[in-house]
């Protein structure tokens with residue numbers, strides 16, 4: 606049952622879920638899935654999209670915002686947009702979860718799973734985690750960060766968060782509070798790609814994209830940290846379209862950051878990735 610629907614930004618909502626279970630067995634970084642077929646309000650739209658696409662609409666994955674030691678389970682959903690001429694189909698589930706899911710509503714979730722988690726003996730492997738996220742890619746890293754700060758006292762964190770504008774930043778206040786509370790262990794850096802006032806918004810708020818200079822700064826010893834990268838990546842649809850046009854798919858946030866990490870010498874086995882494509 607939806608215990609609370611918290612508006613994070615104009616297109617992003619956190620759904621706090623009450624499951625009736627006192628202990629939920631999941632790891633920070635895991636996701637759950639939600640099947641769009643369960644929503645009566647989407648019935649005709651789902652059937653129409655299935656006819657157009659010629660395949661059944663799959664369940665959508667949503668990472669947990671909450672950390673396992675927190676009382677309630679929570680997910681944070683960013684609404685996908687339909688942009689004429691740019692997107693092939695209107696998005697199915699995220700508009701409903703973000704704009705039309707209210708306190709008291711019931712939904713069926715399936716979970717919990719995913720490889721984007723901390724290794725068991727993380728503290729014996731590294732003393733630093735570097736989080737590099739874009740948009741709703743902040744969700745699993747926020748959970749991992751909260752969990753690691755509470756449970757692994759020797760781990761230091763740098764949290765690099767990329768968004769279009771300051772108003773698009775999810776968990777901005779929570780990240781500032783965590784950074785203030787754990788000043789010796791957490792640095793948060795925001796990069797804003799389309800915010801003309803970025804540089805005047807405060808320390809550690811930059812204008813532009815995540816670039817190699819920033820990665821070198823956060824990873825002075827490229828093999829001494831574990832790096833968690835999450836954000837938009839090339840989708841199957843991008844690949845299919847590129848194949849049709851006889852070109853390579855355009856790299857998105859995930860592929861671009863992974864290439865830069867390779868360039869600055871971060872070993873592949875030090876990088877965990879999750880694509881929201």
Ligand SMILES: Cc1cc2nc3c(=O)[nH]c(=O)nc-3n(C[C@H](O)[C@H](O)[C@H](O)COP(=O)(O)OP(=O)(O)OC[C@H]3O[C@@H](n4cnc5c(N)ncnc54)[C@H](O)[C@@H]3O)c2cc1C
Nearest residue numbers: 665666667668682683692693694696697698699741744842
């Ligand atoms: C492991 C994982 C964790 C995730 N966690 C989160 C999270 O915490 N928060 C979050 O907001 N999102 C998360 N996502 C993304 C989420 O699962 C959904 O993809 C997102 O909410 C969009 O779903 P939708 O139904 O609204 O849009 P969709 O209906 O899936 O459409 C999205 C886009 O894909 C295009 N598209 C769809 N089908 C086709 C097709 N057949 N051919 C061509 N183009 C097509 C549409 O035109 C549209 O542009 C996660 C994804 C993964 C894989």
